[in-house]
Amino acid sequence: MWRYVLKRVLLALPVLLGVSVVVFVAIRLIPGDPAQIMAGQAATEEVVRQIRQSLGLDQPLPVQYLYFLRNVVRGDLGRSLFNGAPVVEELGQRFPRTVRLALASIVVASLIGVPAGILAATRHLSWLDTLVMLVALVGVSMPVFWLGLNLILVFSVRLQWVPAFGYETWRHLLLPSVTLGAASAAIVARMTRSSMLEVLGQDYIRTARAKGLAERVVVNRHALRNALIPVVTVLGLQLGTLLSGAVLTETVFAWPGIGRLLVDAVLARDYPIIQGATLLIAATFVALNLAVDLLYGLLDPRIRYE
């Protein structure tokens, strides 16, 4: 298995390289000059030119890229064009906050989605099943913004149970993780339900029932473990999406994570931050995919990696 892991890691390198090239070129092609933005409306052309020069933006593109690559290998992702802070430092501060939020949201999504899906599957075609699917549909269709603001209004402003914004304590985590988790929960619920239904229709389940086992045992011991395999995949992919920073949630709750960092950086044309953040997110995705595949192998004994 370790050879497999090594192979995957080596394959990741060209992927990351490709990502870095695409991002590097793309952000420099879109209109908007970071030197102009930094200098502000009132600055003269002379000042803008000087800023551009001091940032090395007047060099030809391939030269800029090679500098970037050389620095990345040394572990230096450069400095923010906008405030001069080292990119590694900014990412190091912001990314863990997004990780906390993403993990909490996945927990919420699992705690709500999996039992809901099982319930729907075991009560297939009953009113409970329809209800769960309806709620799931609403959950997936609800705009994150709307849900977040309403949760703040009810639980923070009116009931004063939790703070409206900020990220310091576990209480701050509640509303944003529910907001983010809601949409994921809906997807997880649907996936769990369909996977359970498929497994429950298998022959070995029929055998288990024929043996006289209690339904609860049939579901929990025989069906669930196999049904959860695709659910794990979905959860892993959801986590990947969440880790790339749920910008809307981070904006509504003033959660200073990597999503907002990236969007603000794009709006300000802060090239080093954009490059560093996308590289980090791409690497995370790759790692997460690998983890999910390995987990898959653990759960399903039929799968072996060479």
Added chain:
Amino acid sequence: MLNKSGAGESTSKGGWSVRSLLLVSVAAVLAVAVGLPAAGGPATSAPQAGGTLIIGRGVDSVTLSPYASASPDAEVISHVAETLYQLTPEGRIEPLLAERLPQMSPDGRSMTIRLRRGIRFHDGTPFDAAAVKWNFDFILNPENRAPFRAILLGEVTGVDVVDAYTVRLNLRRPFVPLLAHLTHDFLAIHSPTAVQRAGGMRPPTGEPYGRQPVGTGPFRFREWVRGDRIVLERNPDYWGPRKPLLDQVVFRAIPDDGARVLALEGGQIHVAVRVPPRETTRLALNRALRIDRTSSVRTIYIAFNNQKPPFTDARVRQAFNYAVNKRAIVQTVLGGAARVSDAPISPGIVGYAPIQPGGWPYDVDRAKRLLAEAGHGGGLNVTLLHPTGRYVQDAAVAAAVQAQLRAAGINARLQTMEWAAYLSFTNQPVDRTPVEMFMLGWGTVTGDADYGLFSLFHSSQWAPAGFNRFFYRNPQVDQLLEEARAITDPARRAATYKQAMELIWRDAPWLFLHSESQVTGLRREVQGLVVHPTERVLAHTAWLAR
């Protein structure tokens, strides 16, 4: 005795039915509630020390060094580092770190400033002429690339130390607006020792000193968590006569307008800046809150490309002004939180005078006549470029303008782009730019007309060298603006600016719109907070009533 058969049907001993009892008690409660004086904390009681004031704004600062370039930076800097002179909210210039107003030499080419004595920076080093010179030298040195050097200190050639507490600024030629420029927070005096100890200030962002400023102000810098909050703490040794009362001032960044308002309602922040106009009606009903409306020095306008037909014809430009009902836009789109422009700059600025009281008249028929005269009787097709989310309700204002222009036979196509791209797009030189009409704002943050007029209307300032992005040229105006820079007599100077503005108004290089109002939400216990027309919330003399 109550009958079990139902409320309202039975009566108790005194002749009161349950239902009427209920109605009376509800009415009584309502009467008491309504009759209560506007609750919301104690009335004007004496100022109390202590507490932490939390101010919610939409963005975080970028740098707190002289490399700052926007008002969120100036706002925080002004609490920590002070300028030689300050601009009061009413538009007066008063000495701050200077002892008194400066002395000008007869030829107007040197300004002597006497500094206050006995002041120390937060790091204990003394504030003196050497420190002032150090700060100015830094900015004046072109190698340091301070972004505002040319605009604020363009005419200054150097600074001399006359004695321990006197400095002299030497000028290339007389430049009266210099005093107003000295009130600008980007020229605040920082501790030279602190800058060196922090490792200096590197262009273009002033790192690393820019992260932890040290000045002479009523508050000391404590902490900055980027993207989240800046914490300032009281300076117990503040030299000024009005000592700071708050223990701490915290600036928090809450980007979403709605979330910021909710945080105010929930009591998590004390002050919310830039409250959207649509929220004010609802918030006004909340007894725990107060809405403050202060004018801003920011003028919003739609500029024409004065060098591109059809806008080369003054009649067309004037027609557009007649066709738009600015009052209606201010009332409906902006909820009354703006002031229709009656001059190219906003009130409160030295040199302002109302050029057309009430603003450009709304007269659709006159607009159509002018267009016909100019040969566009059959209608006109133009493209109106506007930003989205940069100014208050900018997209909605553009849509309203478009709708109104239609009545005059003008078909305006709206085009928007994101701010960074917008800045570049509208900054192209005259021979390359495709832009016909575009919306922009300009804040005359020095409080002096020169900054708002010369930078925009002088023909030497054509983009991309300067900020005259609409390529206006009037040699008479040029001359008047140049002259005004050297006139020391305030009355004569004001008259010169008035003359220049009258010419500009008649030329109509813009569709004059409005000056923004700042709508700030405050919890009632906040007292003494100043919302300054230069778009800064100042907590120097603020306190929290309990």
